[in-house]
Amino acid sequence: MTLIVHNAVLLPVAGEEPWLYGWFTVGDGGRITALGAGEPPAQPGERLDAEGAFVAPGFVSAHSHIFTAGMRGVAPNDTLYPWVTRNTEMLLAAGAEDLYWLTLAGALDFLGAGVTSAYNFTQSRVLAKFDYATSSLKAAAVRPVEFLTRQIDAAADAGLRCVNAVRLDDEQLPESEALQAFGFAMEHVAAAVPPELNLGGSVFGSVQWSTAPVTAERERAMMRDHRVTNQAHFVETAEQIDIQRAKFDWYDKAGALGPDFAFGHFVHPTDHMIDRAAETGCAMVWQPMSNGRLGSGIADVPRFLGAGMRVGIGLDDQSCTDVADPFENMRTGLYLQRAKHSDATILTPADMLRLHTLGGAAAIGVADRVGSLEVGKYADFVIVDPRSPDLGPIWDPVATYVLACSLRNLRGVYVGGRRVWGDGASTHPLAPEAFRQLHDRMVRVAGENGIHCAIPRSAA
Template structure:
């Protein structure tokens, strides 16, 4: 059904400009397909009709947030590894999921996707837990000999995103140390085919979970690039994240460069332990970067040189990473933490402004994911994915600069509603999805049992 939103403080974040597109007292018309048909300042033109009218009474209406780097299955694992850096934290978290069934992963992912929606995130790049189980890192390396789970272990995670009603790019590990090259590609192709058979309005694309950083295989980058070209998929690699074994990590950049990966569709997640040469080569090649400030702080990973990368022309998006290391999937917290980290690092408030982090967490994320034609901003023709945020509940005082107040003073406590395709999916933090209660029950049942089986406190 169509929807007319009225009396809105619109923040549109339009493409092609740094202007946040603020319209004080505007309207938004959503057509029957869930896309934006009209948007403008003031009242809707005379004669404008819709099946429903939503009067937001001066609240902000802004694009749903985009998380360009996420692991939705971790929503039930918050608080683990609280005193660990990346590898020890992975042992605590992924050592648990290593024992999960495909059906348990479905409910875990569904729970995480609903949590994202409740926090105003309407599109996510979702790294699925790979078919090859986690194994501990030794000197920054894995042996690559852990056992494999069935194909359903991946496909049920994609199903969880779909059934939650979250728009997503499905990121799939190639597990390039298990089987022949033909078997590796056949396995990956089957996962991609499952995702591509879904509703394209929710499953926005398939991608590779770049595993070169973790893989002991010397030609892992070539295997990934072959799949990128053959299937037309993107690739996001966890890369240069941890402050451990830095020289070993940096040595692997040459693998992606030499395999010809540094072009459109290649993203580096985290990208912290860089060198000037690595950044320059990545920018020259056309690679993008996803920035996870809250996660990077929680795991003591460091601070990525984002202002410098942006100045050099690198495309950057923001992500919330694991809910088990961002803890609260709050995009406002993520924006403020990122801005504060950069200002403190460079001792200059102008290196990162509120309008910029808002763009990075909406349209910027959509751009690096290759889905900005459909999501990331409020523009005619795009999906009507938006948040309604009330600056009076609780009251934050006068809005001297509304867009900056939106970034600096809003939080989940001000989030009134979240809409996907013009349909309400979260009402003041409460999901409208009929599976929400069951997802919560399943997560509370599964994880304590798994931790108990491992002899861990829970």
């Protein structure tokens, strides 16, 4: 049956108009079939009256680690590498089913914040700690491949559209085992994730933590053999920056750079790195709140945009962004850039909305399906009511949406035209159980490694 969304202030993030009072229809396949201004033409179908609220595309988190939903507030005063090690220590006793429930809760948390699509870095089956002496990851524990596949299952079971990324761990495992596990995970994505939720597979780029160029060559081979993309964490922190920068050419010489490659963070690149990334068609994904929380720095996003790079925004970890709030993420990014450049025109509210929706989709190669309200794309959208609580007169709808709206104004979240969150709660039948399991399992596995919860759920 056709769904008719009407009486809406549409923020399509596509086309010539930044906003319009109008409507759109959703067909049986969960895609937008028509869109227009004014009142919809008479037609049969179920009607969804937005009652004059904003209707905008669901947010895209182009860089996410969804399994971290149970680790908010962890290592609150640490920079990247000590924080990474603390996260690993908390998960050393975790098994595949633990990661399933952690990921399910994290994915439902994303949906409840209006994030309908995500690039998800799965927690590697090699639990590793950062070693300062070698500037690399050292294995602390190794889990079976189900550790990966159950995370993939969980995101799909939540109903979140995902690109699923997997790390090779070729320095921590025998090469044949690492490549075989990666292939198995990509096959699982294709076979187990419903097609409408499957935004593809990807390499979790890890050359920044490798000791030899061969890792870049292996990642490039996986991109080619499995026809997947690659997003690499790169020059995120100023720590050991010369070592990090020296590894950029490893990717270049391996032939990995190109339209299917994105740099996550890219906070401290050299001029050469920016020029070469732009020249080869690479994308960049920006995490404003995470970079601030970890003291990583402020990426020069206007420069990347000016160089012609595709740029998207991600929410990163729930353990370093702490609250999966795309509104706060947009504002943090906007204000940091304006302060950095002493220029209030350097980025606009419309720029920020695009970066966290269509820009994010473009950066991870899925803009043909999500990221904007357009005919033919999935009907993933949020209803945001600026009158509840009342924000006053609306002089500029896009500016009000980005600068003044927040999760308290979020009235509903829809994936493929189906409501997944509304009235302050998830519609998913497993939501209460998912969050109970999140508390119980996270507290248990961290406790087994001597990390104890200050206020467990039973006492809260």
